[in-house]
Amino acid sequence: MWTRRNVLQALGAGAGLVAVPAPIRRALAAAEPDLILRLTARRDEVSLWPGARTAVLRYFGQVLHGRTDALKPSPGYLGPTLELRRGERVRIEFRNGLAEPSIIHWHGMLVPESADGHPRFAVGPGGEYVYEFTVRNPAGTYLYHPHPHGRTGSQVYRGLAGLLIVREDRERAYGLPAAEHELSLAIQDRRVDDNQLVFKRTMMDDMNGVLGDTVLVNGMPDAAFRVTPRPWRLRLANVSNARVYKLAWSDGRPLSVIGTGNGLLSAGEGIQTRPYVVLGPFERVELLEDFGARRPGAEIALVSRDFAGVGMMDMMGGGADGMMDGMMGRGMGGMMGRGMGGMMGPGQGEELNLARFAVAAAARSPGETSRLPPAEAPPQGRHELRTRLAFRHMQGFLNGRRFEMAAVAGDERLPLGKGTVWTFVNDGGMMAMPHPMHVHGVRFRILERSGGAPADLGEGLVDAGFKDTVLIFPGETVRLLVAPTEPGLFMYHCHNLEHEDGGMMRNCLFGPPVRGQDRARRGSLQQRRNKEMETSTAASQRTSFAYGSGRRP
The missing domain is CATH 2.60.40.420 (Cupredoxins -  blue copper proteins)
Known part of the structure; x- marks a missing residue:
């Protein structure tokens, strides 16, 4: 009943x-x-x-x-x-x-x-x-x-x-290029063998995340676009499991950033000009690119420039400072590291070609003068949270904890509608690596980044605007300002998908708990989890009706 x-x-x-x-x-x-x-x-x-x-x-x-x-x-x-x-x-x-x-x-x-x-x-x-x-x-x-x-x-x-x-x-009032002058690029790296996508091969995949030897854009290899000589709006998304990209134009022209992961930048922040843009897994960026500034018929490429490796494979691979070199003698460790790297695909930081652009031989159109929206007022309040990121014994931890389906700790609660300063600390250590941290159900601003992004990546970090995912390098401390608007149980986790699947993920409760709410929530969710697999068929039948139709959809 x-x-x-x-x-x-x-x-x-x-x-x-x-x-x-x-x-x-x-x-x-x-x-x-x-x-x-x-x-x-x-x-x-x-x-x-x-x-x-x-x-x-x-x-x-x-x-x-x-x-x-x-x-x-x-x-x-x-x-x-x-x-x-x-x-x-x-x-x-x-x-x-x-x-x-x-x-x-x-x-x-x-x-x-x-x-x-x-x-x-x-x-x-x-x-x-x-x-x-x-x-x-x-x-x-x-x-x-x-x-x-x-x-x-x-x-x-x-x-x-x-x-x-x-x-x-x-959006049209801001003079941005219309939909017919937009391109969206979902960028992914994949290992390919006999035309098949190859997932995990070694234990290093769980540590570094799966890295590939072939780049696909929008699910297709060898991406190529023909553009007219005018301003275009480019939407770039890193949809790779673990790879970090250092996006740049092959001809060295700077990139003009108008938006980050959760909307356009504000007029106060203005268009951000960068020699390159760093994009961690599942981060996005929007560019305003005037292809009319290049000669008609020009061909250019969007590439990922090389940078110093930041993954475990780089620590274990070749070079005077490699872990294997230290244990096995210089040269032998490098050979072993390169061998493992060959099984995994190119390591973090290797140069990659992503997509080609051909500028049509046509008259240049200047487009409209682009503007950005006014800034939003910051939330009031200064609740404080602190989360330490760690990776040890081939597993990721958040404040020493791993994922539990319904668990919420005392330091994993945020008030609704009020500002919380959430500090993430990536202490590094022997298994230091970057972690793209994602918080569900909110958009946040980066207040401060300190402690040292790699020197050859620092200029490409765009911390302006609203985001939902932030790349945190070994040794870095990043402070976010977040104000949840939806009550309930949401998640935060590393968006290196192999780290996430391995348990580097936790729940976070938005809103003040009422009497008995937490106990009831934990009990109901645990019961649901315990019964999930044995009742999946029955649940499928119960939930297979469309709203308002009384029929199977």
Whole structure:
């Protein structure tokens, strides 16, 4: 018997609308959303290179109601690009056609707890999860990808990811290039053997994260674009499992940054000019690039410049300071390190070609004068948190803790609507490496970075604007200002996907707990986790009905 009290209890326990029977859901969601989409994850094969087709996992999309331009197909194996509008009410039906549990996380989006894609909501093979939220984020470049615990790295590597672009009407008032003069580049590195994507090979993959020898853009190799000689808006996203990119133009022209991970920069910050831009896993950046400043017919490339390695493989590889050289004698350690590196693909910091651009031989168009939006007022309050990042015994830790599905510690709580200064300290040590830290359900500002990014990367760190992911180097301390607006249980974790899957991830509770709330939450979530695998088939049947239709979607 489902009563109003039952429904509220289910929602309060974090189960979300998906746990409520279809008739009740229809009553709760009487107002039809502006947009209803369906995303189905399943296996596929695609032609990426001559010869054998490549086995991948893919998201397939459908518009069930509303704007038909809300989904734009990807040219390769990535999922379709979702184009949402600020203020739009959206419902997304996720169908799991895989042979393992999965769930979707809307990376950088400000959504309710039940729509965030926490691993505790993962559905088994044949299952469905229904998301509903109002788009509250400002115009910008976001991502979506799977988030089941222990399987995220593998599922993303094999193709489950996509771009999510938020638009709003006022963008045109800023004189930015229109949609027809935009390019989006989702950059990934992959190991390729006989046209197949090769995931983990050695224990070093769990330590460094999986690094590849081939670069794909938008799920395609050898990316090339033809552009007219005028200003363009470029949306660049690092969708790699672990690789850090040092983005630059092959002809040495500087990059003009107009946006970072969670929207446009402000007028007060202005356009940020950099000789190169550093982008950690799942960070994004928007550029304003005037291809009209180059001669007609020019060909240039977007590359990742070389830089001093920051991963464990570099510590163990060649060079006078390499760990193996110290233990085995100079030269022998280098040979062994290079051998292991060959199994893993190019190490962090090796130069890579990403995409080619050909400027059309046409008359130059100057475009409009671009502006940026006014700054937002900073949140009030100065709650304090401190988290120490560590990697030892081949495992990542956050304040000495590892992931537990429903656990929340006393220093993992943030007040709603008030500013919290969250300090992350990457102490380094024998297993020092960078960690791209991501906080779900919020956007934050970087207040201070101290302690030493590598000298050949410092100029490319763009800490202006709002972000949701920040790259923290060994020995660095980074202070963030964050003010949650959605109550509930969210996550923070390293976005090196192998570190995340290995347990370098924790829960964080946004909002003041009420009497008994924490105990009830822990109990209900633990029960859900204990029963998850044995009831996945039944759960799939219970949740396979679309809102308001009484039919199987």
